[in-house]
Amino acid sequence: MKPERLRVVLISVAAAVIGFNVWMYFTWPDLPLLPCKNTEVSRAASPNGRLEAVLFTRECASTRSVGSQVSVVEAGEPLANKSGNAFVSNGGDVRAAWGGPRAAIVWTGPSALTVSHDPTAEIYKAETEAAGAVITYQPE
Numbered sequence: 071m072k073p074e075r076l077r078v079v080l081i082s083v084a085a086a087v088i089g090f091n092v093w094m095y096f097t098w099p100d101l102p103l104l105p106c107k108n109t110e111v112s113r114a115a116s117p118n119g120r121l122e123a124v125l126f127t128r129e130c131a132s133t134r135s136v137g138s139q140v141s142v143v144e145a146g147e148p149l150a151n152k153s154g155n156a157f158v159s160n161g162g163d164v165r166a167a168w169g170g171p172r173a174a175i176v177w178t179g180p181s182a183l184t185v186s187h188d189p190t191a192e193i194y195k196a197e198t199e200a201a202g203a204v205i206t207y208q209p210e
Contacts, residue, residue: 116181120181123175128158138157138160142202143201156196156205157196159192182203186207189210
């Protein structure tokens with residue numbers, strides 16, 4: 071094979087491998103290619119007792135930083151080793167005792183949850199509904 075053709079083939083294969091890995095990362099962010107660990111910070115039951123909001127940190131080998139996240143789950147359900155289904159943040163100027171950006175969870179009704187957070191934090195996810203809860207956000 072000619073050197074020019076070999077170079078084109080090698081570059082094409084490298085681009086395909088890199089492209090596939092980028093696609094996998096954004097398509098399945100919870101795929102355990104790199105180990106991640108969730109650590110519960112607090113858990114609050116909704117007033118009707120059907121749901122729980124879980125504030126937790128998620129540390130992954132690929133990032134080396136601690137983020138603050140929130141998932142809404144059925145009462146008694148354990149926290150899955152996945153990213154938050156409601157709120158995901160990182161960075162910011164105000165760090166909480168657990169090392170992530172400051173965040174707090176408060177139920178304001180049977181299915182109404184308010185998440186307060188550091189306004190300087192990078193927000194990657196802020197869903198307005200998760201697991202039947204309506205969620206509002208308050209930077210403070």
